Amino acid sequence: xxxxxxxxxxxxxxxxxxxxxxxxxxxxxxxxxxxxxxxxxxxxxxxxxxxxxxxxxxxxxxxxxxxxxxxxxxxxxxxxxxxxxxxxxxxxxxxxxxxxxxxxxxxxxxxxxxxxxxxxxxxxxxx
Numbered sequence: 001x002x003x004x005x006x007x008x009x010x011x012x013x014x015x016x017x018x019x020x021x022x023x024x025x026x027x028x029x030x031x032x033x034x035x036x037x038x039x040x041x042x043x044x045x046x047x048x049x050x051x052x053x054x055x056x057x058x059x060x061x062x063x064x065x066x067x068x069x070x071x072x073x074x075x076x077x078x079x080x081x082x083x084x085x086x087x088x089x090x091x092x093x094x095x096x097x098x099x100x101x102x103x104x105x106x107x108x109x110x111x112x113x114x115x116x117x118x119x120x121x122x123x124x125x126x127x
Contacts, residue, residue: 024101042054059122062119
């Protein structure tokens with residue numbers, strides 16, 4: 001939401017940053033699906049008239065849903081190839097996890113600075 005000076009309010013930046021960090025917390029704590037935090041923030045804030053928060057929450061939600069799709073494809077590929085795909089999937093998973101951490105932290109930093117951020121390799125599932 002824009003303040004009276006035309007700048008983003010700290011509340012908007014904090015909500016947007018929370019959308020990214022809640023996904024990261026879900027991944028690092030385990031057991032909590034990473035898409036839940038951004039989904040909850042998107043549902044809570046989409047009708048509040050704050051396109052900055054809505055956009056960041058939607059981007060975080062789409063990115064985390066995309067990651068789930070990529071993981072399901074990797075698991076299915078491993079099953080179909082009777083484990084042979086693990087030779088490719090395991091090293092790729094390590095690189096992807098590090099990449100996930102980097103882009104999520106960059107997105108949270110961009111939100112805290114009031115900047116837009118687009119995750120790479122994201123499927124736009126939620127509009």
